[in-house]
Amino acid sequence: MRNFIERPRYSCALGGALATVSALPGAIPIMHAASGCAGNFAWAASGGTGLQIGGHCGGLSVPSSNVQESEVVFGGAERLREQIENTFEVMDGKLYVVLTGCVTEMIGDDMRAVIGEVTSPERPVIGAETAGFKGNSYFGYDAVLKCLFRDFVEKSGAKVKNKVNLWGIAPMLDVFWRGNIEVLCGLLTRLGLDVNAFFGERDSLDRLRTSSSAELNIVVSDAYGVEAARLFEEEHGTPFITVPLPIGPSGTDAFLRKVGEALSIKDSVVSGIIEKENETYYRYLDPLTDPYNDFDMQRYAVVIGDCNYSYGLTKFLADDLGWIPELAVCTDEPKEELAEVVAGRFATLESGLRPSFVFETDGSEIIRHLSERWPSSRGERYYHAFSPAFVVGSSLDRELAASIGAGHLSVSFPIVNRAVLDRSYAGYRGGLHLVEDLLGAIVAGR
């Protein structure tokens, strides 16, 4: 049993839920929580999500009941009702999502009863239980998806051929969420699919409402949104597949093949696209060949990220870029079953490399894991060092990188030292971006 987490690389359920609702076009979150939670998340974003804060209704503009001691004593349901009704007047929304926090769940406010009284077809109000003690931000992402699928998505009879939904990339927790969603939607569109990703540029609440007619749900994660996919299947009868976040050619080839198989798309169609995309990827890579070899840009690597990135990045480094990841760290704490799935992925790398893989929430412990994998110097004259090396992680891993003389790039949350708008690391394009950023970091001081 762990008793604490060092500098947690996610927030609580409420934080993840708030980021998710804020990312949904047309939705207005209503926090039923103490007054500090909103600001706490805004500050977290300010230091963690590559200079993105809030979005349309985020930051300090989120309606929040700001419960105080009097609500703790007398209950906060009345305050919530008043807050929702006035939110209708002040805010411009098409869907209102109530999110509970620690205080209001502990005092036992009946959020659902209040929602029942105020919701209407013109102004739908739904709600999710997202108290911080229920789980971390990823739990909050899942909780919001579940409540959308249960209470907002309409039942539909027939499934529409080639219509799919895609999720598994949690807004803000994946700092590159916007770019990643765009790239994956673009690729699937090329397979002839009509893709609904809820949070993407072409998505809308209306499309979300009718998403139950999809014939397949694609969860781009072994971990995030999987429970919501189960609920979707129960409620609306759409089956789902889970695929790891595809970064670069090898991962994306596998991603497209798996989707093609699940939808029985003709192999020639899928292969055709894969071939074309690889051709483009390598055409871009072509002029890098001299520098890559002349500067000896191959690196040993430590990869640190969540369930999505720890594997996705490792696969790209090992199977595409030809680097040597020796240690991969997942900073989540998944349940046993899921932990096995994630760990199992690392035994499938095409290159045959088998990096050590650990679940570790505490950044300062990573050096210990590394020294278990790679013996440290005992002062021998000819020491085979862990060098040249590179750390791909969060900005909290800069101290680790510095301590082992490695290069560093922030890719996983928190990212305090980069500006991220539409950059993606998913897909073939994402692979190219990652090459640019990794090698760019190596030559930055040139």
Next chain:
Amino acid sequence: MSYFDEKEPPKREDRLQACIAHHGTICGLANRKNCKCMNDGDRLFTQGSICQLLPALAMMDSFADSAILLHGAVGCGSCAHAQNAVTKAGNAARGRPAKDTLWLSTALDETDVISGGEVKLGAAIREIDSRYRPGDLFVVVTCAPALTGDDVDGVIRNIQPQVSARLHAVYCQGFKTKIWATAYDSVYHPLGRDLLGLDPEEDEPVFTGDELADIKDEYRRKHAVNVMTVSSMGRVDELELQRILSSFNLTANFFPLFARPEEMYRVTQAAVSISTCPTHDDYLLDHLKEKYGIPCIISTMPIGIENTGQWIRDLATFFGLEAQAERFIEQETAELKSALKQFEPAFSGKRAFVSAGEIRSFVTAGLLIELGFEIAGIRSFHHDEYADAEYRKLAAKTDQDYVVNIANAQPFEEANLLRKLKPDIFLGHWNGNSTAAKLGVPASVIYNTGLNFIGYKGVFEIARRLYKQLTNTAYNRKLSVHVRLPYAESWYGEDAFKYLRQAGGEASA
């Protein structure tokens, strides 16, 4: 009995009758018959804000050799990601290693909330002590364990003998007070109780028989000034104050930001303490006065020409250096004013709207008037008795009257006001400029640790920034054409204070 004998400090709505919901005008506020007291109003619609946790963490993050354990759900304290960056930069600016702040969370889950988190907390403290060896460990009490009734003081008392770190409880339950400035008291509480009294042996005055050394020591104490810092002040601001103090042969002991717990006792060995933000430090300064006999000066924030002058005068008067102060102020002001001349054409007659912490918003408005701006309106995060002097100074500074809105952020009121008032520039707190920006108003941050705001240099630097920001306003202007705020169009036609229930006394504007 002193507040410091209690487990936690009182909330500021009780101790200072502080409030967060009010609207009036500058003249109305300045001419209140019954100053000090203003009953708090209420809002029937509210937006999220911050709690004590945020300002408290911003202070504690900066303490050297310490760790912070957030006792609560895993999200309380995520704000540390932003504050970490500020602290790293602050350490670098002070020539110290720019390391990540060490913060940890007990990450309470559902079971902990049902059965209580005391056992977990105790185990966490022991493990943190042995793994990281911090000199001090600040245990922060958030909402959840306060509701389960965890006895954090009790846990600390039991474990203290078993660990080497000094343990302190810091009470920051968000639901307990709507005045987040209570955070300062929450952090000062353990400092006053546990740390100021530490007088390490090696520093104890050793009787050397060396008269000269004794005289030197005495001289040092007589000229040492505790300059109370706030987390919005970067090193550049400290250096400006140091420059001012040096010209009076005084030395500055900056406290509490970036202090080393080991050395905090030094604050008990100064001639006087002076605050740089009146609403920030009275809790500790009263304690220093009562327990250690250190007098204090709480007057204004040294931002703007007039207020910087007043701050210097107040300090100089204490040391009997009035004449020297007048000469200094006259010379500094003359030099500054001639340097500011170049900006006059760009500023004169432009209308500015200010929104920030209580004192900072008013002194910044004063500074803007000095630069030639007109004030379109002011929003201030809270009100307490320390603002009264600032209301009066501002009301006397021009013959105009304008709206003053007391609000713990609440940008929906701000959006409504800005659409109607259409200021030429907006000056807002960190994370408080996006409303104005999305309405196309150029914005200038007035709380960004590391930028210069304080003293005469601060006036010039703010002027330089404003000049720059007014020179090209394309970013916000273009943004406002394409990006909308989340409010209903009909909201802009309503009274900005529609949802504010003013408490009796003050008539609405």
